[in-house]
Amino acid sequence: MLKSLHLKNVGPAPEMQMELAPRLNLITGDNGLGKSFLIDVAWWALTRKWPQDLNTNLTSGYGARPTEITKKSTIEFEVESKTGRVKYESTYVPDEQSWLGKAGRPWNPGLVVYALADGGFAVWDPARNYWKKKGNVDIQDRVPAYVFSSKDVWDGLRIPIDEKPTQVSNGLVADWASWIRERGEDARRMAAVLEVLAPTGGDDSLKPGESFARLSINDARDIPTIRMGYGQEVPILYASLGVRRITALAYMLSWAWREHLIASKQLGQEPSSRIVLLFDEIEAHLHPRWQRAVVPALLKVMQKLTNDEDARVQLIAATHSPLVLASVEPLFDRGQDAWFDLDFENQEVILRKRPFVRRGEVGNWLTSEAFDLGEPRSIEAEVAMREALNLCRQATPEDTDIERVNTLLQSALGDTDRFWVRWTAFRESLKAPKGKKK
Ligand SMILES: Nc1ncnc2c1ncn2[C@@H]1O[C@H](COP(=O)(O)OP(=O)(O)O)[C@@H](O)[C@H]1O
Ligand SMILES: [Mg+2]
Incomplete structure (x- = not known):
């Protein structure tokens, strides 16, 4: 697992330190x-x-570039591997x-799976990508990683290995169809992962x-289907983006684990049930119900995938979703979990580890340091409320201002908005006879 990152003169901030x-x-x-x-x-x-x-078919995942080329740029990190903790600069x-x-x-931190925001995936497998050592010399005779657009x-993914085009994956459509037909462990595993990732079970x-x-009379592929709540079986290629995102994730995890098991067996090694999961924009395409379920x-x-209760996951995920933060409130444990926040202050990007506190309603996350909104409402409502609060603080507000702000509030706030209580009380207080008014 990744223990720390320390960057200088690279990326958007002069310096970034992350203790994971x-x-x-x-x-x-x-x-x-x-974040990405x-x-x-x-x-x-x-x-x-x-x-x-x-x-190169990915639309992101480019190498890091130094901020100022004339200055020294460094990336330092610490990894905890099978054999202990190691530092690298x-x-x-x-x-x-x-x-x-x-x-x-x-x-060797175990399996590493990266879900990129554009739908691509990258997989690093300790059994297949971890190259050999001969004496004191490293010989990179293995593929460095599998990267899928x-x-x-x-x-499917076909890449040259030792100058031979090699099919490293048949792709979700073909693999899943053949796993279902075989009715074996592969189909069970994929179904179990899909079940865990769905919001309610x-x-x-x-x-x-x-x-x-079949999609057409010319297309020879048998396309697996997904059973929807309304009873139809929808060809997976036609499913919604959200369902496809989750199904692709279930497939990549199933594929990575399956191939890791096969390779470990061929090499006579124990499989590793540790995984580092990197996930950009974890809520992408997901309905709130799914956003709330995805991190837990x-x-x-991993336990479902490996059938091993001791399997470990380190998850590093970027999010724009208040629901994702709210969803981890019951499970967040300071000893094992962390929240990092990037801010733009005094013309500089700053990365901070923030103390995680439960906020109750999801809207409270929107006005927290995580998302920095003034109000969990429309821009118009935020402006109207700001003006209203300014008036509330004045000793003798003008009637015309009160009417103007009242009209603004009416056009922006809903009838049941809690703010009406405050605003109405303020207006009532102005009507009270002089002297009794606070
Ligand atoms: N590979 C890179 N090397 C150096 N700087 C980068 C690299 N990728 C992105 N950046 C910088 O980081 C900024 C933030 O990009 P990104 O991480 O995509 O933001 P987000 O927080 O929206 O995910 C970009 O505007 C760019 O200046
Ligand atoms: Mg991003």
């Missing part, structure tokens, strides 16, 4: 402050490759256009359909 927690790590911050960037760097620290360098060398550090293979997840859960679908589900998913 062993289980859940949530990152919040406005657009463009560096931090997750890219976390992936690089764990695997020492930038996703974009391994698959890398410096950007402009001549080589790359990050250089002590030579050597990455350490969003299309590759569905249609029971009748509502995300279940594989019984039938396959991911913390449980």
